[in-house]
Amino acid sequence: MNDNTLAEMVTEMAGRARQAARNLATLSTAAKNTALLTTADLLLSEKEYIQSENSRDLEAGRNKGLSPAMLDRLELSDKVIESMIIGLREVAALPDPVGEVNDMKHLPSGITVGRMRIPLGVVGMIYESRPNVTIDAAALCLKAGNGVLLRGGSEAIHSNLALARILQKGLEAGGIDPDAVQVIPTTDREAVNHMLQLEEYLDVIIPRGGEGLIRFVSQNSRIPVLKHYKGVCHVFVDEDADIDMAVDIIDNGKTQRPGVCNALEGVLIHREISATALPAIAKRLFAKGVELRGCARSCSLVPGIVPAREEDWGTEFLDLILVVRIVDSLDEAMAYIDKHGSNHTETIITSSYPRSQRFLREVDASAVMINASTRFNDGGQFGLGAEIGISTTKLHAYGPMGLEELTTRKFIVYGNGEVRA
Amino acid sequence: MNDNTLAEMVTEMAGRARQAARNLATLSTAAKNTALLTTADLLLSEKEYIQSENSRDLEAGRNKGLSPAMLDRLELSDKVIESMIIGLREVAALPDPVGEVNDMKHLPSGITVGRMRIPLGVVGMIYESRPNVTIDAAALCLKAGNGVLLRGGSEAIHSNLALARILQKGLEAGGIDPDAVQVIPTTDREAVNHMLQLEEYLDVIIPRGGEGLIRFVSQNSRIPVLKHYKGVCHVFVDEDADIDMAVDIIDNGKTQRPGVCNALEGVLIHREISATALPAIAKRLFAKGVELRGCARSCSLVPGIVPAREEDWGTEFLDLILVVRIVDSLDEAMAYIDKHGSNHTETIITSSYPRSQRFLREVDASAVMINASTRFNDGGQFGLGAEIGISTTKLHAYGPMGLEELTTRKFIVYGNGEVRA
Numbered sequence: 001m002n003d004n005t006l007a008e009m010v011t012e013m014a015g016r017a018r019q020a021a022r023n024l025a026t027l028s029t030a031a032k033n034t035a036l037l038t039t040a041d042l043l044l045s046e047k048e049y050i051q052s053e054n055s056r057d058l059e060a061g062r063n064k065g066l067s068p069a070m071l072d073r074l075e076l077s078d079k080v081i082e083s084m085i086i087g088l089r090e091v092a093a094l095p096d097p098v099g100e101v102n103d104m105k106h107l108p109s110g111i112t113v114g115r116m117r118i119p120l121g122v123v124g125m126i127y128e129s130r131p132n133v134t135i136d137a138a139a140l141c142l143k144a145g146n147g148v149l150l151r152g153g154s155e156a157i158h159s160n161l162a163l164a165r166i167l168q169k170g171l172e173a174g175g176i177d178p179d180a181v182q183v184i185p186t187t188d189r190e191a192v193n194h195m196l197q198l199e200e201y202l203d204v205i206i207p208r209g210g211e212g213l214i215r216f217v218s219q220n221s222r223i224p225v226l227k228h229y230k231g232v233c234h235v236f237v238d239e240d241a242d243i244d245m246a247v248d249i250i251d252n253g254k255t256q257r258p259g260v261c262n263a264l265e266g267v268l269i270h271r272e273i274s275a276t277a278l279p280a281i282a283k284r285l286f287a288k289g290v291e292l293r294g295c296a297r298s299c300s301l302v303p304g305i306v307p308a309r310e311e312d313w314g315t316e317f318l319d320l321i322l323v324v325r326i327v328d329s330l331d332e333a334m335a336y337i338d339k340h341g342s343n344h345t346e347t348i349i350t351s352s353y354p355r356s357q358r359f360l361r362e363v364d365a366s367a368v369m370i371n372a373s374t375r376f377n378d379g380g381q382f383g384l385g386a387e388i389g390i391s392t393t394k395l396h397a398y399g400p401m402g403l404e405e406l407t408t409r410k411f412i413v414y415g416n417g418e419v420r421a
Numbered sequence: 422m423n424d425n426t427l428a429e430m431v432t433e434m435a436g437r438a439r440q441a442a443r444n445l446a447t448l449s450t451a452a453k454n455t456a457l458l459t460t461a462d463l464l465l466s467e468k469e470y471i472q473s474e475n476s477r478d479l480e481a482g483r484n485k486g487l488s489p490a491m492l493d494r495l496e497l498s499d500k501v502i503e504s505m506i507i508g509l510r511e512v513a514a515l516p517d518p519v520g521e522v523n524d525m526k527h528l529p530s531g532i533t534v535g536r537m538r539i540p541l542g543v544v545g546m547i548y549e550s551r552p553n554v555t556i557d558a559a560a561l562c563l564k565a566g567n568g569v570l571l572r573g574g575s576e577a578i579h580s581n582l583a584l585a586r587i588l589q590k591g592l593e594a595g596g597i598d599p600d601a602v603q604v605i606p607t608t609d610r611e612a613v614n615h616m617l618q619l620e621e622y623l624d625v626i627i628p629r630g631g632e633g634l635i636r637f638v639s640q641n642s643r644i645p646v647l648k649h650y651k652g653v654c655h656v657f658v659d660e661d662a663d664i665d666m667a668v669d670i671i672d673n674g675k676t677q678r679p680g681v682c683n684a685l686e687g688v689l690i691h692r693e694i695s696a697t698a699l700p701a702i703a704k705r706l707f708a709k710g711v712e713l714r715g716c717a718r719s720c721s722l723v724p725g726i727v728p729a730r731e732e733d734w735g736t737e738f739l740d741l742i743l744v745v746r747i748v749d750s751l752d753e754a755m756a757y758i759d760k761h762g763s764n765h766t767e768t769i770i771t772s773s774y775p776r777s778q779r780f781l782r783e784v785d786a787s788a789v790m791i792n793a794s795t796r797f798n799d800g801g802q803f804g805l806g807a808e809i810g811i812s813t814t815k816l817h818a819y820g821p822m823g824l825e826e827l828t829t830r831k832f833i834v835y836g837n838g839e840v841r842a
Contacts, residue, residue: 105804113803113804118785120816225645245838256840360833362446366832372838373840376530376534381530381841394542394829395829398831400832408815410785411798412790413789413793414793417663417793419673420802
């Protein structure tokens with residue numbers, strides 16, 4: 001396909017998504033839920049078709065020499081399909097955010113003003129290998145009343161197109177225009193560039209994937225981007241922390257699932273408690289196979305901690321590696337987090353009321369916690385239901401983005417003939 | 422100044438604003454209000470200095486041949502200074518949005534999660550001639566805990582720098598780092614381009630001015646932009662409208678202040694009421710000197726209405742010109758608004774409950790009204806206090822942006838040692 005044809009195709013698809021989205025905004029909750037639940041049923045009844053399309057991607061991936069980890073992420077196993085089905089049913093069960101009215105106020109002029117929650121319009125999703133994102137993202141966008149144009153990884157093209165067909169059948173069952181959910185049917189990288197220019201049709205771009213993809217998208221998009229660069233999360237063990245609690249929270253943060261963005265990457269320990277806390281923390285982590293890289297004071301306190309290199313501070317390891325540093329004060333800890341953190345998740349372990357409140361108020365991160373594991377920064381764990389990503393920038397959303405973050409609010413005015421004086 | 426020096430200067434200023442903003446986030450409300458009220462007092466006591474700097478701009482403007490309207494916008498008359506003083510006092514009197522906590526929920530895992538309102542960080546304002554924006558914007562940003570880097574029009578450079586000095590004295594009176602508010606001290610257009618690249622230091626760009634400025638900023642910015650292109654606002658007179666009410670609301674929308682974005686630019690009239698409504702509307706508007714450009718049916722119904730040209734539909738006249746069109750149904754009216762409106766303000770005049778509710782729900786605009794003048798779409802009129810602009814795009818804010826829209830929310834978690842299962 002030449003570049004003009006490609007641009008036309010992407011533009012035309014986005015235009016159809018925009019057209020379909022106009023009707024989505026006023027759909028009944030029942031119609032949206034029918035589409036979601038029918039899609040869930042179809043994932044089960046059409047499993048053979050989905051897995052045969054998926055096997056084409058897997059074979060191509062093996063021929064291209066993809067790593068076992070990447071092939072694993074690509075595979076639509078029975079278990080992954082089951083989790084997509086559960087996800088769809090969960091989204092169907094969530095309350096519909098669209099149409100909610102609040103903040104109604106009667107004003108001196110005589111008018112009554114409030115705000116009504118409405119869809120954003122059309123979401124452009126750009127994501128890498130996992131094909132289950134096709135279902136998860138489409139479900140959330142649809143429930144929030146948005147159209148969605150999906151652009152998945154080239155290695156998952158057949159899987160994504162198969163899932164799109166299932167979704168479109170589900171939409172039809174709900175009486176909804178199937179153009180509301182579309183997957184771009186080409187692996188040509190240029191399609192992404194075209195998407196990023198379509199400010200007339202797309203209201204927001206949500207990239208999901210590695211830092212390279214996210215930087216590319218945010219530097220080239222004319223459309224607002226909701227993004228999340230990386231998660232460099234810390235625990236600060238305050239001078240009066242409960243050491244057992246600190247050990248549990250650090251262990252959970254680092255080892256429960258090291259490859260995710262809310263995993264722990266650094267521990268700061270107050271000098272006053274370091275002689276007792278650090279050996280206990282190191283003992284637990286060494287037993288779990290974690291490599292500790294520390295400051296000079298940490299290394300001299302606990303054998304087996306290796307000296308950290310300058311570039312280790314602030315690194316997102318996504319692995320069983322953790323940096324540890326002894327600090328002289330809460331202020332030093334917060335200054336370190338300000339310098340090396342990524343505005344994702346930061347936790348203090350403390351028994352001090354004033355210090356807990358200073359940390360909560362002064363640390364700038366999408367989630368700031370007292371005495372809890374960083375692993376809780378997640379839409380489901382925060383009670384939002386499913387999430388479409390975690391924003392680490394502040395415009396529109398900061399933290400996990402659920403249905404509410406896929407909507408906006410317009411002002412509504414009830415008058416009786418009032419004019420402005 | 423060569424381009425490298427300019428880039429360095431702008432970067433260095435933004436970096437200082439970022440540094441100052443860190444402390445702003447935790448400032449007491451009293452400190453911020455002291456700064457605002459002291460600035461108000463200084464505007465009065467330093468009026469001579471401000472007006473002498475302003476007269477340098479006015480003289481340069483006259484020499485450059487600026488129009489009387491532009492010179493008028495540039496002038497810091499006693500009245501304009503008085504309105505800035507009132508504005509500062511009003512912002513000081515508004516509740517402080519920072520630190521507000523809500524949506525606290527206790528979750529099954531044992532953690533308690535809520536959201537705390539925090540500043541955005543540093544706002545980059547890019548605006549055209551009116552120098553009073555320097556005070557109005559800085560006051561709102563400061564009250565919301567943000568630093569602000571201001572880039573005003575080149576013709577107002579001396580006025581803006583004088584006002585910045587006053588603001589910085591006010592900040593010092595509140596014990597606040599004066600770097601929190603800075604005006605870029607050059608008229609070089611390239612400074613804007615440099616600002617738009619500083620995503621590390623600036624969290625949001627707010628342009629205020631003509632459509633050309635706004636398009637330039639949004640097409641060249643790496644930083645999220647809160648923008649408002651134009652206001653093409655409509656009134657739809659439904660078949661059972663109260664005609665006197667319709668006449669008053671249309672008159673107010675068009676003639677009370679024709680040059681602003683919430684002024685009325687088009688009227689749609691239901692066929693069933695057109696024979697009585699249109700003559701009454703035309704009579705009032707002709708008496709006020711308004712030119713009416715209409716569809717063929719309108720022209721044949723009322724002498725004096727001139728035929729509209731195709732390009733008139735959807736034009737922002739900002740003048741005593743109005744298009745009128747007779748439509749066959751509510752659906753036709755909403756389709757017209759969808760095509761020609763600008764997502765700013767749309768009003769229905771009706772006595773019908775179901776049609777009022779359909780209009781309210783289905784029309785996509787930052788403010789949708791029943792039986793009220795479009796002129797009410799304004800932060801003050803909506804009870805938000807002062808506004809920094811009106812957003813007609815949907816990310817982060819849609820409609821008038823007050824203090825709340827200059828903030829965001831982070832998640833806060835209270836735990837007791839919980840870890841993720």
